[in-house]
Amino acid sequence: MAHQIEHAHLPIRGLNLHIAQVGKGENFPTETSNIAHRTSYVIGTDTKCVDSDHCWRCLAGELGTVVFLHGFPEIWYSWRHQMLAAAATGYRAVAPDWRGYGLSDRPPEHEDEDEQASSCWDDLVADVLAVLDALSVPSAFVVAKDFGAVPAYYFALQHPGRTRGVACLGISFSHGPWSFDAMPEGFYILRWQEPGRAEADFGRHDVRRVVRTIYVLFAGADVPVAKEGQEIMDLADESAPLPEWFTEEDLDVYASLYHKSGFRYPLKMYRSLHKMPCLPDAKFQVPVLTVTGGKDYSSKLAGFEDDAESCTVDRFVPGVKTAFIPEGSHFVQEQLPEQVNELLLGFFEEHPVAAAT
Template identity: 65%
Template sequence: MAQEIEHTHLPIRGLNLHVAQVGKDELGTVVFLHGFPEIWYTWRHQMLAVAAAGYRAIAPDSRGYGLSDQPPEDEVATWENLVADVLGILDALSIPKAFMVGKDFGAMPAYDFALRHPDRTRGVMCLGIPFSPVPITIDTMPEGFYILRWREPGRAEADFGRHDVRRVVRTIYILFSRSEIPVADEGQEIMDLADLSTPLPPWFTEEDLDAYAALYEKSGFRYPLQIPYRGLHRMTKHGDAKFQVPVFMVMGEKDYCFKFPGFEDAMRSGIMNTFAPDLKITYIPEGTHFVQEQFPDQVNDLLLGFLKDHP
């Protein structure tokens, strides 16, 4: 795989962004946007699958993540920056239109890009996060809820700083692959919810962990904590949103995010259809938060079906 996927840095809006890509663009381009604690590598299975089917796969490390540059210390982290970065990548590579595929917080700029730039979007597929016209509500969650903890300046840094990067990524992958929302007890931090005796998920190898840890050794966690956790209140509001492109939502039914306030209702009530007239939703019964790594063949089949249905 490492021999097939090419890596480059593109000068985008004052930063050098790392972009992984593979494929010849015979049928079009697919842009993959990762979540936390992910990097381009989270899409390795999907990139090779779409390339084999005749598409060009592009997966950037989001600004401040992996091998991409860190923004200036005084820059306010905004979601609009992520959308503008995607547009900059398409322009730099002379790609007129592309499919957007987003996962976790990467779903938000994928949805936003499709709304802002329908003329540059062929369709949008998102994993784990339904579209919401307003920022999600988390203030009703317990005090130990991981997002409430991690949005506090300095708290996650102190928690993570007790361990090496590999241990931090390992713990997050263990916690986020469960069906229960990570919540710490009083006097406990999120990193205390798993230890080295807790096994990795069976679909996530030590070699995979090495790949993630190597890139977080470069980027650290300071900026990744800004987007998404400390920038949720700055999410773009789309009260009158209307997607002009097809939207495909894939949700693992064992994904802990399914238990976030309003998530299941947003997906099962049909409310997303009011924003996305051409909407399809598929549930993967045993799928967790990292469904694209847990069940790559199933997700690849769904993705390729979506691409082929919208030539």
């Protein structure tokens, strides 16, 4: 039986955030005033908009709720395989577009970029909490990848009572900002941290070409580094084939979603990495799973590699569970969904609750 992914916009902290969800359990009475409006947005035959008086807050998965947090240049759609697998098992799967991404509203621009960078991570954590509140979800599993792992970890630390467990792909917990000082000048993160440089680079191409190039580059095992006089978008030409697991139709979906948001706000995430808080006394009180891909280029980055292999991780994350997928790329959840689904569902099953949440 085909699962249907529903879409709506919820008023979250002054913005309308787009939320995709699938999976239904027992209903309970509630009001519908928390839904800003329902989105007439359809992808293929497996999604639909919420176009009736059916209330989202009545959709509680039999086994609980899983919140999926995307990275860049991803969107809710990057979790489609995991959402359907979780729903088929009895969970409710919820995937928001981060503020400023896809179909969600962009926050107002700050004249002071440093001020905006400082508040970035706090805003994302607060948004996750507000989404759970808006959907009347007492606690949930949180699954994330790429930069989405940062607010996922912070959410689990700040709100352990609302977190049944946290699972992150490719990124281990870091108790402070990463340093990229050892990387060459052409390293993509250093390039994208320069105000205006990535915008100018991306602006030479249409949205579809930008997403295509990033997927081609970042699906590989090599760290994207540009030479002097070269920009990141120059590292792959239009003739380069897409990864075999990423179709032209998938690319069309990403392009359509980024047509609304553009890349200006999403790129600000990279300019906020140096503002990650220092948490020398962090101690997780919830179960944690980290999944690493053997062909994920990020595993070669000095800061990320140190976090993954450091013996001090156990000091911050007691009992952390780790999994390794030898062929896994940076987009492992799209590349090898069956393997990722098995790991996630096994992790969820290991941490049941007496009553569904």
